[in-house]
Amino acid sequence: MLPDKLKKTLEKQIAHTDHPRELVVDAMLALQDHYGYLSDAAVEEAASLLGMSALEVEELATFYTFIYREPVGKYVIHVCDSLICWMDGYESVKNYLCEKLNIEVGGTSTDGLFTLLPVCCIGYCDQAPAMLINRKVYGDLTPEKIDQILEKFRSEA
Numbered sequence: 658m659l660p661d662k663l664k665k666t667l668e669k670q671i672a673h674t675d676h677p678r679e680l681v682v683d684a685m686l687a688l689q690d691h692y693g694y695l696s697d698a699a700v701e702e703a704a705s706l707l708g709m710s711a712l713e714v715e716e717l718a719t720f721y722t723f724i725y726r727e728p729v730g731k732y733v734i735h736v737c738d739s740l741i742c743w744m745d746g747y748e749s750v751k752n753y754l755c756e757k758l759n760i761e762v763g764g765t766s767t768d769g770l771f772t773l774l775p776v777c778c779i780g781y782c783d784q785a786p787a788m789l790i791n792r793k794v795y796g797d798l799t800p801e802k803i804d805q806i807l808e809k810f811r812s813e814a
């Protein structure tokens with residue numbers, strides 16, 4: 658269950674829209690931020706708040722890259738696998754991340770800190786190869802830079 662304060666905030670925002678559907682992504686992200694991922698129960702909760710069916714919310718949840726229907730690590734790494742990054746070293750970056758985290762793409766490290774996922778172009782082609790961690794961009798990636806970034810997150814965890 659959502660805390661009363663968050664639930665009331667969402668209800669207030671939804672009440673001010675022409676159609677609750679406008680806020681479906683915001684609502685899903687708010688529930689995800691609270692629960693850590695968008696579980697089936699959270700989909701039902703979002704649907705109830707928005708006056709939509711769970712199936713309608715589910716369809717949007719699976720379409721949107723930054724909604725997680727499975728548990729994820731504290732830090733979600735989205736490594737860009739689109740054309741420019743692919744030409745500028747995506748494969749090496751992806752392999753290095755997999756090696757350092759001891760996971761495959763789609764996996765979560767055993768310490769629960771990092772989940773590695775692919776993403777389409779994130780608009781930082783001039784800094785390729787690039788990735789996002791919790792939606793913040795890191796570009797011009799090299800093994801040394803990746804080591805520094807991962808270390809920074811580990812030390813903050």
Ligand code: FES
Pocket residue numbers: 737738739740741742743777778779780781782783785787
């Ligand atoms: S192709 Fe990777 S950021 Fe554009």
